[in-house]
Amino acid sequence: MKDLVTTALDAAASAGSTYADARVVLTSEESISVRTGRVEGIESSESLGIGIRVIADGAWGFASTSALTPDAIRTAARQAVAIARASAITAAAPVRLSPVGVFDDVWRGPCEIDPFKIPLEEKLALLLAADEGLRTQELVTVTSASLGFIKVEKVFGSSEGSMIEQSYVESSAGIVAYALGDGEVLPRSYPNSHGGQSVQGGWEAILKLDLIGNAPRVAEEAAALVSAIPCPATTTTVILDASQIALQVHESVGHPTELDRVLGDEAAFAGTSFVQLGDLGSLRYGSKHVSVVADATVPGSLGSFGYDDEGVPAQRDYIVHEGLFTGFQSSREAAAAIGRASNGCARADGWNRIPLVRMTTLSLEPGDWSFDDLIADTDDGIYFETNSSWSIDDRRLNFQFACEIGWEIKGGKLGRMIKNPNYTGITPKFWAGCDAVCSAEHWQVWGVPNCGKGEPMQVAHVAHGASPARFRDIQVGVGR
Amino acid sequence: MRISEDQARELAARAVALTPADEAEAVVAANDAALTRFANNRIHQNVAEEDTTVSVRAVLGKRTGVASTNRLDDAALKACCESAVAAARVAPEDAEYPGLPKPAQIERIERVCASTQAFDAEARAKAAAAIIEQSRFRGLSAAGTVARVDYAVAIANSHGVDAAMGVTDVKATVLSAGTDGGSGWASWLGCDAAQFAPEALGDEAAMLAQRSDDPGSLEPGAYAVVLAPEAVSDVLDFLGYLGFGAQAVAEKASFIAGHEGELLLSELITLTENALSAETVGLTFDFEGSPKRRTPLVEAGVVRGPVTDSYWAAKLGVPNTGHALPAPNPYGPLPMNLELAAGKTSVDEMIASVERGLYVTRFHYVNVEDPVRVTLTGMTRDGTFLIENGRLTQPVKNIRFTQSAVDALSDVRAVGDRRVLVGPEEGGANLTPALLLGSWNVTGQTR
Numbered sequence: 001m002k003d004l005v006t007t008a009l010d011a012a013a014s015a016g017s018t019y020a021d022a023r024v025v026l027t028s029e030e031s032i033s034v035r036t037g038r039v040e041g042i043e044s045s046e047s048l049g050i051g052i053r054v055i056a057d058g059a060w061g062f063a064s065t066s067a068l069t070p071d072a073i074r075t076a077a078r079q080a081v082a083i084a085r086a087s088a089i090t091a092a093a094p095v096r097l098s099p100v101g102v103f104d105d106v107w108r109g110p111c112e113i114d115p116f117k118i119p120l121e122e123k124l125a126l127l128l129a130a131d132e133g134l135r136t137q138e139l140v141t142v143t144s145a146s147l148g149f150i151k152v153e154k155v156f157g158s159s160e161g162s163m164i165e166q167s168y169v170e171s172s173a174g175i176v177a178y179a180l181g182d183g184e185v186l187p188r189s190y191p192n193s194h195g196g197q198s199v200q201g202g203w204e205a206i207l208k209l210d211l212i213g214n215a216p217r218v219a220e221e222a223a224a225l226v227s228a229i230p231c232p233a234t235t236t237t238v239i240l241d242a243s244q245i246a247l248q249v250h251e252s253v254g255h256p257t258e259l260d261r262v263l264g265d266e267a268a269f270a271g272t273s274f275v276q277l278g279d280l281g282s283l284r285y286g287s288k289h290v291s292v293v294a295d296a297t298v299p300g301s302l303g304s305f306g307y308d309d310e311g312v313p314a315q316r317d318y319i320v321h322e323g324l325f326t327g328f329q330s331s332r333e334a335a336a337a338i339g340r341a342s343n344g345c346a347r348a349d350g351w352n353r354i355p356l357v358r359m360t361t362l363s364l365e366p367g368d369w370s371f372d373d374l375i376a377d378t379d380d381g382i383y384f385e386t387n388s389s390w391s392i393d394d395r396r397l398n399f400q401f402a403c404e405i406g407w408e409i410k411g412g413k414l415g416r417m418i419k420n421p422n423y424t425g426i427t428p429k430f431w432a433g434c435d436a437v438c439s440a441e442h443w444q445v446w447g448v449p450n451c452g453k454g455e456p457m458q459v460a461h462v463a464h465g466a467s468p469a470r471f472r473d474i475q476v477g478v479g480r
Numbered sequence: 481m482r483i484s485e486d487q488a489r490e491l492a493a494r495a496v497a498l499t500p501a502d503e504a505e506a507v508v509a510a511n512d513a514a515l516t517r518f519a520n521n522r523i524h525q526n527v528a529e530e531d532t533t534v535s536v537r538a539v540l541g542k543r544t545g546v547a548s549t550n551r552l553d554d555a556a557l558k559a560c561c562e563s564a565v566a567a568a569r570v571a572p573e574d575a576e577y578p579g580l581p582k583p584a585q586i587e588r589i590e591r592v593c594a595s596t597q598a599f600d601a602e603a604r605a606k607a608a609a610a611i612i613e614q615s616r617f618r619g620l621s622a623a624g625t626v627a628r629v630d631y632a633v634a635i636a637n638s639h640g641v642d643a644a645m646g647v648t649d650v651k652a653t654v655l656s657a658g659t660d661g662g663s664g665w666a667s668w669l670g671c672d673a674a675q676f677a678p679e680a681l682g683d684e685a686a687m688l689a690q691r692s693d694d695p696g697s698l699e700p701g702a703y704a705v706v707l708a709p710e711a712v713s714d715v716l717d718f719l720g721y722l723g724f725g726a727q728a729v730a731e732k733a734s735f736i737a738g739h740e741g742e743l744l745l746s747e748l749i750t751l752t753e754n755a756l757s758a759e760t761v762g763l764t765f766d767f768e769g770s771p772k773r774r775t776p777l778v779e780a781g782v783v784r785g786p787v788t789d790s791y792w793a794a795k796l797g798v799p800n801t802g803h804a805l806p807a808p809n810p811y812g813p814l815p816m817n818l819e820l821a822a823g824k825t826s827v828d829e830m831i832a833s834v835e836r837g838l839y840v841t842r843f844h845y846v847n848v849e850d851p852v853r854v855t856l857t858g859m860t861r862d863g864t865f866l867i868e869n870g871r872l873t874q875p876v877k878n879i880r881f882t883q884s885a886v887d888a889l890s891d892v893r894a895v896g897d898r899r900v901l902v903g904p905e906e907g908g909a910n911l912t913p914a915l916l917l918g919s920w921n922v923t924g925q926t927r
Contacts (some may be wrong), residue, residue, distance in 0.1 A: 033810060038574055041808020042567040045548040046560075049531065061601075062527040066550045079528060086601035087516070087523040090609050120570045128572070142731045144810070178733070184852055185733045265519045268623035268655040271844070271861075274927070352529045391847045391880075393859040398880050398926040400857045402849050422849065422857075424880065424924055455625050456515055456527070478923050479849070479857070479882030 005157035011077035017054035049351035058094030059087035107306025109168025133215025172198035177222035188222035198447030233477035237381030246464035256396035259334035271394025286431025296360035303361035349458035363465030367437030482512035488634035503539035538564035578794035596648035614682030624654035635769035664688025665862035704837030705920035713902035726792035727812025746892035750821035816908030823895025880924035891918035
């Protein structure tokens with residue numbers, strides 16, 4: 001792989017680039033899914049290619065190819081330079097990159113048991129048993145169970161002299177029971193919705209989830225949802241479970257503090273941000289209980305690496321500290337625009353995509369409440385679990401989330417089950433209403449492997465550490 | 481440059497021959513794509529990609545497995561075929577598996593344009609500059625894309641299916657942003673770069689941006705709404721995905737399940753899945769190599785459908801409409817080229833007929849709250865206006881809606897007389913007019 005990178009860098013320099021980097025990436029995947037007792041699919045795939053990014057005439061160009069002969073790589077490098085020169089037609093000022101060190105290094109993610117070496121029969125047996133455990137309630141008419149494994153091996157090299165080799169394995173699993181009510185379908189998932197839980201790690205991570213042991217409970221809850229009460233339309237106190245907090249952090253802290261969005265680079269697609277450059281160090285993002293840290297060094301997280309896809313070392317950086325906005329997530333180009341160094345958040349979705357500013361492991365730091373104490377301390381409200389729907393405006397202010405299940409909180413105790421609870425809010429007002437966060441005992445890192453951004457679309461694998469937290473004066477039951 | 485249709489066809493046949501199974505299928509997708517992206521009135525990202533993937537489905541009796549690769553040397557291709565067989569070997573039997581489809585006549589429609597194949601980085605940059613200029617001279621800021629894709633798909637199977645087709649598309653988008661909260665949007669999608677007029681696109685978005693400056697507040701509630709085609713297309717996407725796939729219907733997760741043949745929507749709604757339209761883009765066969773049939777989904781408000789693939793057609797005992805996605809997938813067959821029949825009302829006439837309501841240019845970040853009723857929540861963006869006494873008056877800040885698409889399409893007051901092709905990134909597009917709906921549920925607003 002290193003030879004291919006060197007070939008690309010040499011060809012880009014010969015064609016006239018003033019900066020170049022190249023990434024060779026091999027991605028191997030395996031996925032298995034079962035639906036209502038039927039094996040829906042067993043699939044393996046691999047994708048290998050090189051992406052070459054250059055600056056020429058002060059502008060960006062990028063070309064990528066899956067043809068890895070020296071001639072094809074040289075052609076792609078020349079194409080990248082030609083594209084950069086075309087970009088220069090509209091370029092206002094030359095691209096500037098914040099400085100970074102030169103690294104020759106190897107980084108490998110954690111993996112105790114290689115999931116690609118586990119026999120397919122064993123994986124199928126696990127899924128079929130979990131699926132069978134879901135089909136134990138009459139009202140549950142559709143079930144699904146899935147496993148997914150990804151192995152990424154990549155080499156990054158730059159014209160500045162870095163040559164970095166990285167590899168990691170990701171494993172994911174989840175189960176869902178769908179109960180059929182009167183004109184409604186009610187899902188209940190474990191350990192999370194949207195594909196379950198995803199981590200950097202191997203088969204050992206799957207075993208810890210105990211899909212089979214949890215399946216009957218999941219089915220019971222799905223069936224119970226059919227006769228649960230609807231979400232009242234009111235303004236109340238809400239407690240969100242850790243997985244929903246993870247998505248809340250993702251949408252209303254993660255995306256608005258991506259520096260490229262703030263600078264307008266994503267305006268036409270994902271949008272911009274309510275956060276402005278001048279807000280650094282002055283914007284009150286939330287209450288004193290809200291501290292959010294971007295940390296690419298969390299072991300076993302989807303958001304971890306040794307170096308980002310620009311060769312910047314993994315870092316830990318506060319984005320919000322005790323409610324105050326303190327930092328952007330950045331790339332080399334975005335950081336240079338505000339006179340700072342990159343904090344290592346440039347990530348690309350494979351060999352055929354350029355690095356964009358992406359989240360790493362962006363976490364709400366734990367507080368000091370036990371979950372039981374938090375419920376006991378709440379007179380009236382709703383406890384929400386497991387996301388089912390999410391939406392937020394193009395400046396990341398007005399959001400609406402729905403969850404699979406909720407429970408009334410009355411007099412410090414969980415009460416009746418609620419189906420399809422949802423809530424809405426405005427980002428800074430919502431975080432200002434946070435008055436309690438549960439402790440490290442309840443804190444967990446949740447993988448989010450479906451973060452879309454950019455054109456062509458890129459899907460990033462990011463993560464969020466979170467524990468349950470309480471929010472005051474929240475509008476719930478929207479449109480109910 | 482991508483490999484040719486014939487080369488893709490040969491590669492697919494080679495993969496089928498290399499697969500030691502009772503039945504075998506190969507899907508070859510060759511892609512040559514480029515996208516020029518601009519923001520803040522300059523090109524800031526400019527990318528190109530060439531790739532060819534081979535996906536093999538192996539069948540042993542009633543057991544199936546799938547493997548894919550983009551490594552095309554003999555050893556890698558053979559290993560891919562063997563992986564598919566290995567997966568099939570351990571898969572449990574699916575008693576209802578009907579076998580791979582047999583060959584069927586596929587309508588040939590030419591969707592490759594030389595002008596698009598020649599739409600290179602310099603030409604795209606000049607188009608982007610022309611779009612940008614329409615905002616720049618007005619003191620506005622433009623962001624968007626000018627993208628070109630040239631792809632070929634070939635599908636072969638051991639029963640003699642031998643389908644191949646090349647497609648070119650150009651897609652351009654522009655968001656023009658004002659200095660006082662206004663923004664406008666325009667997009668274009670088509671097969672032929674020679675038909676693309678970047679100045680006009682840039683002008684449309686910039687004019688809308690100027691008109692939407694200084695937006696005001698709006699109280700939540702139910703409003704009559706004129707949805708521009710781009711907004712209608714979002715609604716149709718979810719209606720097709722959640723309502724008109726055979727799997728959703730079989731699992732009773734669709735609003736049409738058990739109601740086929742009933743009047744569920746407004747009589748003004750006639751919706752057809754039609755990949756064969758001269759006005760649309762994409763393939764005329766599905767990912768099993770079966771011809772995509774023109775499929776009525778709603779006729780004057782009466783629901784028909786759903787679309788099928790070989791598996792769901794056999795399971796439900798209905799014809800295969802040719803809407804298979806790449807195997808395996810968790811969704812079943814889906815419509816990809818929706819066509820909403822045009823009406824007789826212009827957008828101006830729609831606005832003139834509304835005493836108090838809203839005009840929506842497009843939606844943003846729409847998601848599902850109830851899949852059966854197709855209850856959606858999302859935001860508006862880039863040109864939302866209050867209609868008062870038959871005129872567009874005050875621009876309003878982006879609003880949040882929470883609305884059942886089924887309910888909304890049951891109360892259609894008028895259908896636009898001009899249709900626009902609105903597409904996602906690739907794979908399909910909707911041909912749709914504007915709609916005037918009697919009620920749209922506004923549940924919030926951004927700051």
